[in-house]
Amino acid sequence: MIGVGAPWMFGAAVFAALATCVLHFLSVRRPPVLLLPTMRFLPERPVRAVSRNARPSDLFLLLLRVLALLLLGVALSGLYWRGSGIKHGRVVVLQAANSGDVLGTQNAVTRALSGAFAADTVTRIVVMDTTAHMLSAAQTKAFKAETISAPMKGANYPAASLSAAILTATRAASALVREERNVDAVDLVIVAPFVRNWKDAAFPAVRATWPGAIRLFNASPVVDSTNAYVRRLALVGGKASEAVVSALEVRGWTLSNSGTSYVQTASAVPFVPISLEWPASGAPEGWTASNANTVGAIIARGEALVFPFERVAHIPDAILAQGRALAWWSDGEVAAVELPTSTSCTRHVGIAVPPSSDVLQGQAARALLQALSGPCGGERDVGQLSEGEVRDVSGTGLAAPATTFKSNAVIHTPWAPLWLILAIALLICEWFVRDREDRITDAIEAHSSVARRVA
Amino acid sequence: MGAMLDALRGVRWPARRPVSAGLPGAHRSRQRGTSGEFTEYRLYRQGDDPRRLDWKLLARSNRAFVRLTDDRALVPTWIVADASASLAFPLKETDDRPTKWDLLRAVAIGLAAVAHSGADPVGLLVASGNGARLTPRTRRGTVREISRALYETRCFGASDIAPLLAPLSPNTRIVILSDLLGDFEETLKTVSQLIAAGAQVDCVHVVAVEELELPDGAWLAVDPDESELPPRALHRGARAEYRKAFDAFRAEAARRWRAAGAGYLEARTDASPARLVRHIVSGAAGELAAEPAAVGERQA
Secondary structure (H helix, E strand, C coil), rough: EEEEECHHHHHHHHHHHHHHHHHCCCCEECCEECCCCCHHHHCCCCCCCCCCCCCCHHHHHHHHHHHHHHHHHHHHHEEEEEECEEEEEEEEEECCCCECCCHHHHHHHHHHCCCCCCCCEEEEEEECCEEEECCCCHHHCCCCCHHCCCCCCCCCCCCCHHHHHHHHHHHHHHHHHHHHHCEEEEEEEEEECCCCCCCCCHHHHCCCCCCCCCEEEEEEEECCCCHHHEEEEEECCCCECCCHHHHHCCCCCCCCCCCEECCCCCCCCCCCEEEEECCCCCCCCCCCCEEEEEEEEEEEECEEEEEEEEEEEECCHHHHHEEEEEECCCCCEEEEEEEEECEEEEECCEECCCCCCCCCCCHHHHHHHHHCCCCCCCCCCEEEECCCHHHHHHHHCCCCEEHHHHCCCCCCCHHHHHHHHHHHHHHHHHHHHHHHHHHHHHHHHHHHHHHHHHC | CCHHHHHHHCCCCCCCCCCCCCCCCCEEEEEEEEEEEEEEEECCCCCCHHECCCCHHHHHHHEEEEEEEEEEEEEEEEEECCHHHCCCCCCCCCCCCHHHHHHHHHHHHHHHHHHHHHCCCCCEEECCCCEEEEEECCCCHHHHHHHHHHCCCCCCCCCCCCHHHCCCCCCCCCEEECCCCCCCCHHHHHHHHHHHHCCCCEEEECCCCHHHCCCCCCCCEECCCCCCCCEEEEEEHHHHHHHHHHHEHHHHHHHHHHHCCCEEEEEEECCCCCHHHHHHCCCCHHHHHCCCCCCCCCCC
């Protein structure tokens, strides 16, 4: 079965070939010379030295031109052989952040991949953890649901985003259609926990970009609230400022039994330990020391803490690129950053607080301390989505047609260079043939002219 | 060519009227002479040759009579062939059909053969072409010489017949073979003078069938005689006007030649040369003065 990457290009070539044929039939040319002794009896009228040639001559020339144009069209339009069978495409997006149960997630992935490796199905898997990884065809075939393990869940993972999943799936579908040209439609399957923070503000606009239904599989969302992850703060690094310690104690944090970290409550609920490096000198490890200068305020969670803080170090760009900013100096420079670790996160705070200061104990410091003691990756709403909301996400209709993902750009098939070379060869032949016929015509004209001169 | 000459064997070409005095020949002469063929008696008049007196009749009747006899004379025959470029039509390169020159050459050789068989001296004048000129002779091989000269002639240039005719003696028979597309007026004027002086002139107007039925399609017509003339367009609309003008020209040519006292015969290229020769020598061209004389039907 033959497919065309750019049908308009092939159509243009066919149109050009037809136009060439028409022009060839309607070519206006000088009529042949007839030596007529009784020419004097013809009426004296302006000589119309042109006439329509209803019966075409130079058919070989016409054939060369038409073939060259069609070959150019074939080469530029990306004509290709699609094979005999039509295949169905499937893009599976695994978005396991915020999932609470590995086994449940594995079950959901297994169901999502059911039938994905059939002969008439072409599947691409995109795993989204901290970034999106599109597995190759070989990796997709070797993928097992059991490979999803504990690291795929956890509070340090970015919040699952349905918009990101759909956009990633669109890219994967385009790649799939580009690689497998006999795919007629693409089915989108998303495995993710159905939690509220899954739908962000961009969801309605992004959902409209996927022209078909979405099959959804629930990846066992966590059942606890977001704050369940935040129960322990470990002050690491250099010695913490007394002002910081006292501020935590004022906020209800107490030193744990081990004496190494501060806990918010003594209840035995799950927690995620967060390392807080807030040295008294105000320069966490890896930061670049600088001349001390006074900055008038710190901004966190949209609130300003006004105080003549002294800035003694700057956060390097390399560290900043890996983390998430938590607080900013009033001039816009980042003052505190969160760096993810394998199971948790570490927060660096470059704000030097005088030991004797009570600035952190006031109401104005509430936002800063909340930002520094909040869950890794930010606060999330992991409440369950209702069935109606899930239906809205899923949508109705069939799988997205593959033509939606085909680019209008010119597609180059492996045969395109050959077609181009053939077309150029034909054009060169056409030039030679035309040149030869011109020479013959000139010779005949010259012969006739000489004959007339002799006469 | 041999077949045509065989077909013309035994054909005689008598002069249409008594010829002037000349060497003894086969044609009646206006001169009453002393030949053996008795015509009548006439009373002797002073000055008559006494040797022509019929002495036996004088003895019987005592009256002097002289014997009168018709004289017979030869007629020198000039064959004037137009070898202008227009006679090489249609072109051999594009058409295998006979050209006007082919027909003209065959008719000229046939006429020469017929005249030569009647013991008349035959000569050739070629207008244009290589301008061959063979004085009228009666010796053997004359027809062959004329034939060779005609076969060696190539048609080119413009027709210029009148200067060739002007020095000819009026006591001759002249056959002009031409397409009449050259110096028509000058030729006709010279011919009129020759006829008035007693010459016998026949005109064979050679017309190609392709000139009557022009080829289909659009063409750019060029006159081979007058290459300096601008070409004219030959298309569907021009054909009717062309045919009308050409027919008028042919009719006018026939009328004027016959009015001048010459014989006129239109010979089409699809006609048999032998049949044309018979028409000419039988005097049909001169007798059919009241109606168009054209021989163009192909013989079965």
